[in-house]
Amino acid sequence: MARPFKEILSSGEFVVTSEIGPPKGTNIEKMVHHIELLSDKVHGLNVTDNQSSVMRLSSLAACHIIKDNGGEPILQMTCRDRNRMALQSDLISAHVLGIHNVLCLTGDHISLGDHKGGKQVFDLDSVQLVATVKALEQGKDIGGNELDGAVEFCVGATATPEADRMDSQLLKFRKKVKAGAKFFQTQAVYDMDMLKKFMEYARQFEVKILAGILVLISPGMAKYLNANVAGVTVPQELINEMAGAEKGKRLQKGIEIATRQIKQIKEENICPGVHIMAIGKEEIVPEILACL
Amino acid sequence: MAEFEPKLIAFCCSNCATSAANVCEAIGLSTPGNVDVVRIPCTGRVDILHLLKAFEIGADGAYVAGCSDGNCQFRDGNIKAKRRVARAKKLLDEVGVGGDRLEMYNMSASMGPEFAKMARKMTERIRELGPSPLRKK
Amino acid sequence: MIIAEQKPIQEIKSMIAGYQKVLVVGCGTCVTVCMAGGEKEVGIIASTLRMALKLDGKEPEVIEDCIRRQCEWEFVDELKEKIEGVDAVLSTACGVGVQALAERFGDKPVYPALNTTSMGMPKEHGFWIETCRGCGDCGLGKFGGVCPIARCSKGLLNGPCGGSQDGKCEVDKEMDCGWQLIYERLNSLGQLDQIEDIVQPKDWSTDRDKGQRRIIREDVKV
Structure with a gap:
C-alpha cells in the first residue's frame, strides 16, 4: 500500500510526482503498463482530465486503476466539462473509491480540443473548485445541504512560474491558497531563475510547491512550447543544447536536462519537490528518478 | 455563331478614370463599345448594391475604376471601394454568378491608353467566362 | 446594441x-x-x-x-x-x-x-465586439467595468487562467484576455483590493436557467 500523499507532503521528504495520460478508447494496456512502471517509484501519480480538451477515459476510472495497483493517485479535475453538481458528485465518488488527492484546474478551452463545437461549462472556476472540496470536507455541499458522510482530500492546484503577466497570476495563486489548496504542481518550468523568483514570493505561504518538469524530446518541441503554450518559456540555451545533440540522441539529451534541473531544484532547495511530465513517454521517468 | 460580346458596366471615378476615358477618345483610341461607363464622383460612393444590381439587370461583368493608391481626392475612397468590391465578389461567388466577373482597377487621369487596355482586358476575361449565368436563364 | x-x-x-x-x-x-x-x-x-x-x-x-x-x-x-x-x-x-x-x-x-x-458595440468601424451576456446579475462594479462573464472566454470569476499570455486569450491571440483587462483597470483605479477576496460561485438562476426571463411591472402598465 502506498503512503498517503498528505503524509509525504508533511514528512519533509523531497516529493516526486508524475503523470499518466488515459487512453482515448477502452484499450488500457499501455496505461496499465505505465501505472505498473511508476506506481512504486513516485509519491503520487496524477491522471489528466480530458487533457487539452481531448475526450478520453476519465481521470476517476484511471485513478481507481492506480489504486488497485497499489499506487497513490492524484485526481485531476477541470471545470470545463462538469457543472457544480457533477463535480461534487465525482468528488464524493472519488472518496468512496479510496482516492484522496485532487488537483483542481480550470481546464483548457473546449475549442482547443477534439470537440470544438461542444458546450463548455465553467460553472465553477479552479479557486471555487478548491473551496468546494473544502466545503465537502466540512460535511456540506456548496448548496448548503448536509452530506451523509464527508469527504477527505489533500487538495492541490496549479501555478505558472513563467507567466509573462505575473501580477494577475499571483492574484489567482493567492486565492487558491486562501481557498485551501495545500500543494501546487506548476506548469512546466525551464528557466531556473524564474522559478527561484516565483518561489521567493510563494515561500511565504504554507503550501508545498512541486516544480513542473516537462521532458523535452526535441528542439522542435521546445520551439512549439514557446510559440503555443501560455506560461512556458524554454530558454534559447536549452533549445541550442537540444539541437546540438545528435539525431537519435535527443530524447537522451532531454532526459539529461530534466535530470540536471531536478538535481538543482533538490540540491539548492528551490522547491520541496517536482512533478515530472513525460507526455506519452512515461517509460523514461524511472531513468530520471534514478538520479535522486 | 457570332462571337460572344460581353456587356460590361464600368463604375468610373470622375477624377481619374473618367478623364482617362476622355483622354483615350481624344488621342483617337476607341474604348470598346461593349462597356457602359457610369460616372461617379469618387469610387468611395460605390455601394455593394450598385455592383450587385449591375449583374441583376444583365451585365456579364463589371469593374470599378478608381484613382491609384494614395491619390484619392477624398483621401481613401478608392480603398473603401476595394473592400466593397471584395465583399461583392464573395457574394457573387455565393450566389453562383462568380466573383471573377467583378474587378477593381486603379489608374490616374492621364492614363488614356491604359483605360482602353483595361476595358479590353476585362472584356477578354468575361469572354472566356462566357455570358452571365443569369442571362442564360 | x-x-x-x-x-x-x-x-x-x-x-x-x-x-x-x-x-x-x-x-x-x-x-x-x-x-x-x-x-x-x-x-x-x-x-x-x-x-x-x-x-x-x-x-x-x-x-x-x-x-x-x-x-x-x-x-x-x-x-x-x-x-x-x-x-x-x-x-x-x-x-x-x-x-x-x-x-x-x-x-x-x-x-x-x-x-x-451578441450584445455589444462597434469597437471601431467594421469591428463589433460582445461585451455583455445579460446574465441578470450585473457585477461590473466589482470588476472595474469589465465583464468577466462576457470577456473571459471561460467566464472565470477569480482571475485569469494559465492560458493567458501577453495579455491575450488562449483561444485567439487577437483576443484580449478579459482578466488582464480587469486587472489593469482595477490597478489603475487603485481598487485591486476589490478582487482579492474569493468570488463565490455565481447564482445562474438570474441567467437563462430559470427559463425565459420576464419582467412584469404594474407601475408602468397602461
Missing part, C-alpha cells in the same frame, strides 16, 4: 425556395447600426436572393421593406397589409424581431436572414 451577421445566401435561399412572393423586411435599429439588416442590407439580400433563385430557374417576386423596429408591436403592425400579400417573410432583424413577426402574423411563415450573435 444587438449584434448580428448575415447568414450565407444559400442557407437563406433554401429556406424560402418554395414561395412565390416573399417580403424581405429590415429593422431600423440595432441591425442597421451593425450593418447587417437595415434598409441597405435588405437591398443587398433581396438582390442576391433574386439572382440565386433565378439561377435555380425560379423567379419569385421578392419585395423589400424596412421598419423602425421589429421588436415593438406599433412598428410591426405597419407591415400588416404588405405581409397579407406575400407567401413568406424573410426578416433581417435579430432573433427578437423574427419572433415578433412570427407571433404577430400567425399564418405567415417567417424566416431569419441573420444569425444574432
Whole structure:
C-alpha cells in the first residue's frame, strides 16, 4: 500500500510526482503498463482530465486503476466539462473509491480540443473548485445541504512560474491558497531563475510547491512550447543544447536536462519537490528518478 | 455563331478614370463599345448594391475604376471601394454568378491608353467566362 | 446594441425556395447600426436572393421593406397589409424581431436572414465586439467595468487562467484576455483590493436557467 500523499507532503521528504495520460478508447494496456512502471517509484501519480480538451477515459476510472495497483493517485479535475453538481458528485465518488488527492484546474478551452463545437461549462472556476472540496470536507455541499458522510482530500492546484503577466497570476495563486489548496504542481518550468523568483514570493505561504518538469524530446518541441503554450518559456540555451545533440540522441539529451534541473531544484532547495511530465513517454521517468 | 460580346458596366471615378476615358477618345483610341461607363464622383460612393444590381439587370461583368493608391481626392475612397468590391465578389461567388466577373482597377487621369487596355482586358476575361449565368436563364 | 451577421445566401435561399412572393423586411435599429439588416442590407439580400433563385430557374417576386423596429408591436403592425400579400417573410432583424413577426402574423411563415450573435458595440468601424451576456446579475462594479462573464472566454470569476499570455486569450491571440483587462483597470483605479477576496460561485438562476426571463411591472402598465 502506498503512503498517503498528505503524509509525504508533511514528512519533509523531497516529493516526486508524475503523470499518466488515459487512453482515448477502452484499450488500457499501455496505461496499465505505465501505472505498473511508476506506481512504486513516485509519491503520487496524477491522471489528466480530458487533457487539452481531448475526450478520453476519465481521470476517476484511471485513478481507481492506480489504486488497485497499489499506487497513490492524484485526481485531476477541470471545470470545463462538469457543472457544480457533477463535480461534487465525482468528488464524493472519488472518496468512496479510496482516492484522496485532487488537483483542481480550470481546464483548457473546449475549442482547443477534439470537440470544438461542444458546450463548455465553467460553472465553477479552479479557486471555487478548491473551496468546494473544502466545503465537502466540512460535511456540506456548496448548496448548503448536509452530506451523509464527508469527504477527505489533500487538495492541490496549479501555478505558472513563467507567466509573462505575473501580477494577475499571483492574484489567482493567492486565492487558491486562501481557498485551501495545500500543494501546487506548476506548469512546466525551464528557466531556473524564474522559478527561484516565483518561489521567493510563494515561500511565504504554507503550501508545498512541486516544480513542473516537462521532458523535452526535441528542439522542435521546445520551439512549439514557446510559440503555443501560455506560461512556458524554454530558454534559447536549452533549445541550442537540444539541437546540438545528435539525431537519435535527443530524447537522451532531454532526459539529461530534466535530470540536471531536478538535481538543482533538490540540491539548492528551490522547491520541496517536482512533478515530472513525460507526455506519452512515461517509460523514461524511472531513468530520471534514478538520479535522486 | 457570332462571337460572344460581353456587356460590361464600368463604375468610373470622375477624377481619374473618367478623364482617362476622355483622354483615350481624344488621342483617337476607341474604348470598346461593349462597356457602359457610369460616372461617379469618387469610387468611395460605390455601394455593394450598385455592383450587385449591375449583374441583376444583365451585365456579364463589371469593374470599378478608381484613382491609384494614395491619390484619392477624398483621401481613401478608392480603398473603401476595394473592400466593397471584395465583399461583392464573395457574394457573387455565393450566389453562383462568380466573383471573377467583378474587378477593381486603379489608374490616374492621364492614363488614356491604359483605360482602353483595361476595358479590353476585362472584356477578354468575361469572354472566356462566357455570358452571365443569369442571362442564360 | 444587438449584434448580428448575415447568414450565407444559400442557407437563406433554401429556406424560402418554395414561395412565390416573399417580403424581405429590415429593422431600423440595432441591425442597421451593425450593418447587417437595415434598409441597405435588405437591398443587398433581396438582390442576391433574386439572382440565386433565378439561377435555380425560379423567379419569385421578392419585395423589400424596412421598419423602425421589429421588436415593438406599433412598428410591426405597419407591415400588416404588405405581409397579407406575400407567401413568406424573410426578416433581417435579430432573433427578437423574427419572433415578433412570427407571433404577430400567425399564418405567415417567417424566416431569419441573420444569425444574432451578441450584445455589444462597434469597437471601431467594421469591428463589433460582445461585451455583455445579460446574465441578470450585473457585477461590473466589482470588476472595474469589465465583464468577466462576457470577456473571459471561460467566464472565470477569480482571475485569469494559465492560458493567458501577453495579455491575450488562449483561444485567439487577437483576443484580449478579459482578466488582464480587469486587472489593469482595477490597478489603475487603485481598487485591486476589490478582487482579492474569493468570488463565490455565481447564482445562474438570474441567467437563462430559470427559463425565459420576464419582467412584469404594474407601475408602468397602461
